[in-house]
Amino acid sequence: MHPQVAAAIKSAHASGCDLKIIxxxxxxxxxxxxxxxxxxxxxxxxxxxxxxxDGDGRLRIFPYHDPVSSSHGCNLCPSNMCKGPVIDQFLASSCF
Structure with missing residues (x-):
């Protein structure tokens, strides 16, 4: 990670910003x-x-959205992760 990016993250956090990653x-x-x-x-x-x-020490990666039971209805992104609904949840809540 570039040192200036790390410094910006630390500065934002120290200033009280609520930082989230999607x-x-x-x-x-x-x-x-x-x-x-x-x-x-x-x-x-x-x-x-x-x-x-897993039990054999292998890293297993799972989809954020279950592509079988949860269609997010977006044609622009992969079935495992659509950021639109996540952002919509933030905007609908007082948590952002």
Whole structure:
């Protein structure tokens, strides 16, 4: 991560900004980078494709939206993660 980006994140967090990530990447990838850079504590929420490690030590990545039971009806993005409904939820709540 570029040092100026890390500095901007730290500055925003120190100023009281509520930082959130919405990403079509995955939990392991994002949290690993943020932890390595000392930035994980700066984010109140990370919305992404969840991960787990199975019994054989393999990383498993799961879709944020279940493509079988939850069609988000968007033709612009992949079936596993549509950021539009996530942003709509933030806007509809007082949590942003």
């Amino acid at each position: 990403s079509d990447a995955n939990q392991f990838f994002i949290e690993s980078i943020l932890e390595c850079c000392g930035l994980l504590v700066c984010f109140s929420q990370i919305i992404t494709n969840p991960t787990s490690v």
